[in-house]
Amino acid sequence: MTTIAVDAMGGDHAPRAEVEGAILAARELGVRILLVGIEATVRQELGRHGHRGLPIEIVNATDVITMSDSPSQAFRRKKESSVHVAARLVRDGKAEALVSAGNTGAVMTVARFVLGTLAAVDRPALAAAFPNMKEKVTVILDVGANVDSKAEQIEQFAVMGEIYYRTIWGAKRPRVALLSIGEEEMKGNELTREAAARLKQLSLNFVGNVEGRDVFRGDVDVIVCDGFIGNIALKISEGLVEHIGAMLKKAIKSSLKSQVGYVLSKDAFDSFRKRTDSSEYGGAPLLGVRGITIIGHGRSNALAVKNAIRVASELCRSRFNEKIEQELSAAAVAARG
Amino acid sequence: MTTIAVDAMGGDHAPRAEVEGAILAARELGVRILLVGIEATVRQELGRHGHRGLPIEIVNATDVITMSDSPSQAFRRKKESSVHVAARLVRDGKAEALVSAGNTGAVMTVARFVLGTLAAVDRPALAAAFPNMKEKVTVILDVGANVDSKAEQIEQFAVMGEIYYRTIWGAKRPRVALLSIGEEEMKGNELTREAAARLKQLSLNFVGNVEGRDVFRGDVDVIVCDGFIGNIALKISEGLVEHIGAMLKKAIKSSLKSQVGYVLSKDAFDSFRKRTDSSEYGGAPLLGVRGITIIGHGRSNALAVKNAIRVASELCRSRFNEKIEQELSAAAVAARG
Numbered sequence: 123m124t125t126i127a128v129d130a131m132g133g134d135h136a137p138r139a140e141v142e143g144a145i146l147a148a149r150e151l152g153v154r155i156l157l158v159g160i161e162a163t164v165r166q167e168l169g170r171h172g173h174r175g176l177p178i179e180i181v182n183a184t185d186v187i188t189m190s191d192s193p194s195q196a197f198r199r200k201k202e203s204s205v206h207v208a209a210r211l212v213r214d215g216k217a218e219a220l221v222s223a224g225n226t227g228a229v230m231t232v233a234r235f236v237l238g239t240l241a242a243v244d245r246p247a248l249a250a251a252f253p254n255m256k257e258k259v260t261v262i263l264d265v266g267a268n269v270d271s272k273a274e275q276i277e278q279f280a281v282m283g284e285i286y287y288r289t290i291w292g293a294k295r296p297r298v299a300l301l302s303i304g305e306e307e308m309k310g311n312e313l314t315r316e317a318a319a320r321l322k323q324l325s326l327n328f329v330g331n332v333e334g335r336d337v338f339r340g341d342v343d344v345i346v347c348d349g350f351i352g353n354i355a356l357k358i359s360e361g362l363v364e365h366i367g368a369m370l371k372k373a374i375k376s377s378l379k380s381q382v383g384y385v386l387s388k389d390a391f392d393s394f395r396k397r398t399d400s401s402e403y404g405g406a407p408l409l410g411v412r413g414i415t416i417i418g419h420g421r422s423n424a425l426a427v428k429n430a431i432r433v434a435s436e437l438c439r440s441r442f443n444e445k446i447e448q449e450l451s452a453a454a455v456a457a458r459g
Numbered sequence: 460m461t462t463i464a465v466d467a468m469g470g471d472h473a474p475r476a477e478v479e480g481a482i483l484a485a486r487e488l489g490v491r492i493l494l495v496g497i498e499a500t501v502r503q504e505l506g507r508h509g510h511r512g513l514p515i516e517i518v519n520a521t522d523v524i525t526m527s528d529s530p531s532q533a534f535r536r537k538k539e540s541s542v543h544v545a546a547r548l549v550r551d552g553k554a555e556a557l558v559s560a561g562n563t564g565a566v567m568t569v570a571r572f573v574l575g576t577l578a579a580v581d582r583p584a585l586a587a588a589f590p591n592m593k594e595k596v597t598v599i600l601d602v603g604a605n606v607d608s609k610a611e612q613i614e615q616f617a618v619m620g621e622i623y624y625r626t627i628w629g630a631k632r633p634r635v636a637l638l639s640i641g642e643e644e645m646k647g648n649e650l651t652r653e654a655a656a657r658l659k660q661l662s663l664n665f666v667g668n669v670e671g672r673d674v675f676r677g678d679v680d681v682i683v684c685d686g687f688i689g690n691i692a693l694k695i696s697e698g699l700v701e702h703i704g705a706m707l708k709k710a711i712k713s714s715l716k717s718q719v720g721y722v723l724s725k726d727a728f729d730s731f732r733k734r735t736d737s738s739e740y741g742g743a744p745l746l747g748v749r750g751i752t753i754i755g756h757g758r759s760n761a762l763a764v765k766n767a768i769r770v771a772s773e774l775c776r777s778r779f780n781e782k783i784e785q786e787l788s789a790a791a792v793a794a795r796g
Binding site: 227254255266269270301302303304310311312333334335336337338339349350351353354355356357358359360361362363364365366368369 | 564591592603606607638639640641647648649670671672673674675676686687688690691692693694695696697698699700701702703705706
């Protein structure tokens with residue numbers, strides 16, 4: 123049975139969302155859960171739910187990382203935090219995956235340095251799912267684990283993202299693209315020109331460059347880019363969805379007609395907004411670390427936590443990290459010719 | 460009287476939108492218009508409208524750049540295009556500004572190389588207006604004229620963008636920010652770290668870094684970034700607005716209730732979408748070239764063309780380029796300090 127270490131103290135609704143999500147996962151997904159957090163708090167929350175006979179255990183952690191902790195400080199000064207303890211459980215082989223809805227930067231840093239990166243990977247990458255017009259998702263990576271990436275790292279992101287998409291989103295041969303810009307004079311920048319040349323050499327289904335506008339079109343499955351770019355793309359999208367929601371709300375004041383319209387169409391917009399919330403997709407995996415790591419949105423509810431555990435468990439069962447090592451080694455051999 | 464050269468063959472609705480926009484501008488704004496394009500075509504369109512006594516002249520251009528022309532080919536091979544002829548009118552002092560709703564890359568290239576850049580400017584920058592939650596706009600530059608910018612170029616973008624915002628958007632002391640990412644480990648990348656250090660030294664109101672999410676918040680007026688980043692930000696936003704529009708439309712099929720809701724709230728969304736269309740703001744100025752250049756959206760209607768002419772005329776009257784030269788020289792002197 124796959125064992126998942128769940129940071130019980132991470133999200134805005136911790137530990138309730140984490141505990142409820144863990145119970146749902148243990149009941150429905152056939153996984154064993156280690157709930158990591160301040161024992162009394164987690165035990166009390168667990169006591170409020172029926173969980174008899176479910177494979178859920180509590181592992182004590184005496185400290186908690188908050189959203190206001192800086193990643194480096196959290197990593198260095200809070201060694202007994204639930205994130206650290208959960209990461210050590212994975213490092214020491216007591217769990218196969220780490221799931222946290224905590225401070226993204228802190229979880230990335232702890233996972234990266236406690237677990238270490240895979241031998242074939244220079245830098246782990248954070249992958250986010252964007253809902254698209256084809257009612258599927260387009261995965262973008264990296265969305266913020268790295269800046270100033272080199273072309274060979276973009277290449278690694280492509281290999282990892284492609285395996286992730288195949289494993290979780292079910293496409294047999296995901297279409298992989300490079301995020302770039304459209305004007306010919308500059309067709310991309312130095313990085314994308316070099317990265318495109320490398321991506322063409324891979325055996326995966328690289329379909330070329332796409333523009334920002336194409337992110338939502340659904341014509342590609344995986345889009346790779348430097349983490350600075352991906353983070354801007356992610357945050358701009360979140361900000362714009364928030365903005366449009368607020369604008370529609372404001373519009374109701376303009377007339378009774380639009381007021382009625384707003385109330386009636388609110389469901390449609392809310393369901394769209396929900397689809398843009400990465401927690402609906404089980405959070406963002408940090409690909410390339412030794413041990414599966416899924417980082418949920420701070421707003422994660424129980425369902426989102428369960429989904430994150432589901433994705434973690436599917437990645438474990440598919441031997442995700444072994445595949446990454448194999449395919450990156452094969453790519454390196456091919457590159458050497 | 461300010462004279463504006465208008466590319467009559469540029470946009471999707473050319474020459475109709477251009478001619479109508481020119482007539483509106485000549486009538487309302489006290490500007491003189493040179494309509495540049497295939498003479499017979501422009502004359503025929505002009506004949507369909509009452510324009511007696513208005514200061515509008517036609518300047519013949521025998522070629523037309525299309526949306527499918529690559530910028531460099533358009534620049535090199537279509538020297539008699541309406542864009543080239545209009546740019547030469549500005550270069551030769553027969554007009555003060557160039558307005559085109561044509562192929563953005565081609566117009567940028569022609570303007571840059573026919574007009575040349577200002578002495579104090581390394582690279583011109585394209586500025587786009589994003590509507591924000593405060594019902595004002597946030598201007599982002601560069602949105603695609605440059606890639607692989609250096610920190611001193613970002614600094615120049617800030618100076619040019621700040622003057623543009625002051626001139627056109629009326630803020631006395633615009634808040635200028637640098638687009639970056641939020642996680643502490645990496646607070647930006649090499650470029651933003653160096654650019655932030657430079658921006659702090661300027662006398663303008665630099666308020667620090669902002670994230671993608673802040674673009675729509677309206678807490679800052681001008682956001683500077685490399686053109687690759689800005690282009691991704693712009694295109695992602697356009698793509699997402701299109702996507703949300705399509706999703707809301709699709710939602711009507713799900714129930715009668717949401718169908719009614721959609722019809723009733725459509726106005727609100729349409730008015731939002733309109734506000735996100737840069738042509739409502741008179742197009743995107745290419746800042747830093749010798750001669751005011753405004754590039755409208757391909758979809759520009761007559762109102763958008765008129766607005767572009769209005770912005771061009773306001774920039775001319777405010778001696779925009781002189782201010783840029785002065786302030787950049789002052790900044791350079793201060794830096795040598």
